[in-house]
Amino acid sequence: MREKDQPSYLEPLNPEQREAVLHTGKPLLILAGAGSGKTRVITTKIAWLIGEQGMDPRSILAVTFTNKAAREMAERARLIDARAEGAMLRTFHSFGAWFLRRNGNLAGLDSSFVIYDDDDVIALLSNIMENSPKAEVKQCAHHISRAKDYFLSPDDPQLARIDSRKKFREIYARYEERMAQIGNVDFGDLIKKPVEILRTQDEVARRFRDRFKVIMVDEYQDANVAQFQLLKELCGDRTYVCVVGDDDQSIYRFRGAEVKNILEFPDKFIGADIIRLERNYRSTSPILQVAASVVDYNRGRLGKTLRAEKGDGPLPVLVYLQNQDDEANYCADKIEKSVKKKETKWSSWAVLYRTNAQSLGFETLFLRRGIPYRVVGSLKFYEREEIKDALALLSLLVNPRDEVAFRRMINKPARGIGPVTVDKIIDAAENYGGDLLEATLNLELAKKARNSVETFLKLIKDGKNLIDNISDNEDKPAKKKNKSVKKRDGIIGGEGLSVCLTQLIVDSGLADYHKADDDVAGSNRISNLQELVNAASNYPQSREGLLQFLENIELDRSMMDKQENGDVQNAVTLITFHNTKGLEFKRVIMTGMEQGVFPREDKKGDELEEERRLFYVGATRAMDELYLTTCAQRRMYGKIMPSSPSMFFREIDEDFLQIDDRAAGWSMPSRSFAGRSFNPYNFNSGMSENNSYTAYPGRPAVKKSAALINCEWQYGQRVFHDDHGYGAVIDVKDSEDGPVVRVRFDSGKETRFLSDYQGRGFEKVSDDW
């Protein structure tokens, strides 16, 4: 079958990969296991379509979920064929933003909209829901965002699936109304609005279907319903669709990802072919074995077997430790030793954790011990007060209707403008097309308030003039004085947009305001602002530059990632499990492998399955060595709590792991272990009774029978019994009569049932959705 005139870049591909690259004509689903070379397939396919099929690069659209993935894809495709530069490689959201900047006017959206992040949404909602506690506001925000993930509008009957209160429907409707008045969008709108436009504007739909002849989607398992709709709308009869995904790596259910999308792809795209990539080139076989053991416990999966092309290697190591300080020290020791011995470099290592909060301990210790590291994707920078302040000022330059930004900055630093005045302005804005600045300008105010307000208006006007390149006192455009790098109040302005930003920060008084905090609290607010200014200098000082800057900040939170200690190129990676998707490291340490932390204690049913997939994702990042650490106690809210090893260890055959017991500083008086002192399957007997996952003292891992795996009763399933009330399945075991289900009821009582007992006063209760 091999033809002589095939391009050389096809040669390194295995038969399945090659088949996927050369496939044409019908929709294609590529089921690509971890490390099976899917990025290579996509990038090669792009090059092949351009080079061999004569496809115009501009007619190719490839969508990913993260900017990192999009960038990597673009880079690798370009390496194969430089013409790939012209293809559109974007995240779903950045594609949506691009679409809306051009076509949003058809949905009443001005092209200079700003994207609201979750905090902005909450701020807006708390104005709508005036007297509600913050927690309720947050929940509504969450539900609204979820609704948009599922493409549900306020009037959709299906909305009840998310939040059945009529109150929610009203709030959602009012939120949409306010958002339309303001003229901004939230994350969900970036997907939902384009679909609405494509559905109602035939001419636009035709244009897009005509332009994109090939559409590829990476990480398809993480697409939500709205994103699926978008894909559908973009596809015409002749569009070639190719999606790549792995149901075992679906880890974004909580934000609306539908594994169903991948399971049902062949139904939704009729005649689709499926190609499986099951050869793993990344990890050694013991690593894959451990990863697969856990995810095998899931029921709702297509099922696949990864083969390790790399072959054998050292067993993953399970490390039992005393507490999180020991954990950090263990990591530091392990990493440092390997680098000192010249086995590897810092950058071969990654430390994984479940929650961002866990990074702190590693950061402080690594800093002290001089281990270079970088933290990936912690959002903290943008959550900082001073950063949000500066960004709010910038937003107002572009959109004078931005209520959230206006409320935030009109009286900051304090200018004597209270909530009463602010509300008055906002009410009055209705008469000025929502323009808050115009309203402020024209509204009658007390003398004191008027003075304060004028300073603010002047500030914004000066900023706008810089952006629009208008000189204040002359009629001709101001000439650029880019080289003037002057320092004002500790902020050094540079080129481009940073000139404007510096002026805003200084003239608004923000610089002084935050400087004061630095002085008393020893914070780094000025230097954070400086960093923002530095980032801004890469953008032109124009409306477009400013919009681009704001958009990138909202959509690409990794933009401001900085190395915390040492050199970026060669540093240990500190990262959440979620953020590791698509990455690989020679050596990986999965930390905090404790019940309640990972999996989180409230996980059950489908959500527990998602935790297993997250475990799978984390473990399959490792190429050569994998370590898993678990602590006997962990500090939470400043209190020391006992903890027990993750239930995942019970799902792994004992022989698949090597136990490292040297690291534990064994001086814990209150604990005693039966048998081997470091048996990982010995669970902390001191666990509190209120944790329903913990009643497994000393039970070894057992291989599950087929009957058990297929049993409709699974760990964590909520049940109801006529006599005993509500409860949860806490164990399923084999017996001669079939699987036996053990249930612990909320009353504390435990009972066992044969699994076919259902229908006799014993029934499943669905998880609240």
Place this chain on the structure above:
DNA sequence: TAGTTTTAAGTTTTT
């Protein structure tokens, strides 16, 4: 009103 002190509450995961 602004700025302080006291008290309560809370930690997923992300575009």
Place this chain on the structure above:
DNA sequence: CTTAAAACTA
């Protein structure tokens, strides 16, 4: 332990 909300004082 850290942060946000509530309560309090000048």
